[in-house]
Amino acid sequence: MSYHIVNIDSPRCSISCKHGQLTCTNKDGSRQQAPIEDIAAIVITSFSAQLHSHLLLEAAKHGVALVICERFQPISLLLPANRSTDTLLTKAALSLDKKKVDTLWRKTVDAKCANQASLAAEMAPNHPKIETLRKRAASKAPGKESTCARYYWGIYAESLHLENFKRGREEGGANDLLNFGYAVLLSLLLQKLFAYGLDPTLGISHEIRERSTPLAYDLMEPFRPCVDWRVARWLQEETGMGDYRVDGKFRRYVTDFTMERIGYLGIEMDFRNCLESVVRSFRQAVMTGQTRTYKPWTPPNSKWAG
Incomplete structure (x- = not known):
């Protein structure tokens, strides 16, 4: 598995995945990207992030976990089917x-x-x-x-x-x-x-x-x-x-x-x-x-x- 963990805490950002790139677009229009295949998990602590459905599909295909937090506390864990349990x-x-x-x-x-x-x-x-x-x-x-x-x-x-x-x-x-x-x-x-x-x-x-x-x-x-x-x-x-x-x-x-x-x-x-x-x-x-x-x-x- 990949070992990079991406933390997203920018307020009012939009998170998507295009052409194999995880893309975070901030409210001021600035953009940050990272190859989805290099990521093990995405931790979202932003209080008003927008998630595109395509991100969920691409994350699942690449075995990427999404950890969604409220006040820093993880409240939702989205895992691909093949990572729902790490048997080994x-x-x-x-x-x-x-x-x-x-x-x-x-x-x-x-x-x-x-x-x-x-x-x-x-x-x-x-x-x-x-x-x-x-x-x-x-x-x-x-x-x-x-x-x-x-x-x-x-x-x-x-x-x-x-x-x-x-x-x-x-x-x-x-x-x-x-x-x-x-x-x-x-x-x-x-x-x-x-x-x-x-x-x-x-x-x-x-x-x-x-x-x-x-x-x-x-x-x-x-x-x-x-x-x-x-x-x-x-x-x-x-x-x-x-x-x-x-x-x-x-x-x-x-x-x-x-x-x-x-x-x-x-x-x-x-x-x-x-x-x-x-x-x-x-x-x-x-x-x-x-x-x-x-x-x-x-x-x-x-x-x-x-």
Whole structure:
């Protein structure tokens, strides 16, 4: 299959396919094109795009998936008949033995803890618990994810002067800002999973619940500190401390973290491309059964974007 994913977010654009070229025409008349045969999926986040029926036919003929989103959240997935189920990929995912699944999750947790330690050191380099957090993040101890989280959120709250802060989905305060950012991250990751044919219900750690997407919850873990950093800058630079409203201005601000440049495997790229590269590496690990091909994201050093 082709591996290019085309993201279309231009407002009031017209999307069609002519002479083998995916064509996006903007309201100002400008036009962008790409060969349909080189595309694996088209992700449409534009709130008012017009789709020509010929595009649907050509996409189906070339095995291209269409992911249609509302507020970044995928709400419709259009697949050609021969891609409605990726039999080999699903079989490979279900056939992974427990040791390999555990290895994939361990690599994910290691990356998450390393990223938390890196961000904590960026925010509070002289905090007395930084070195302890670094050692915990680099350890092989069981349960290190919860231990690192306890140190990390303590340092995070102190550096931002968040009194009585407790991380939790229903805890309110700064959690409301973090939760919105995580929702954006989850939506982007779901776009990539659908585009690469990965079933988000087949996770490696998170439990299966009704209408849940465990694999997306799993793979987003190392990227959570990107949201944490964006929220921290919002509180420090854009608004007064104690203002935790998830208003239009905040939503626009936090969503911009997806446009920042970050490093991955020695290459600088924008966040969305990095997310796509990680998903591709995970897919390869599942298909080949070789866990070493999975490369979760970690920053190349403690220098965070922005």
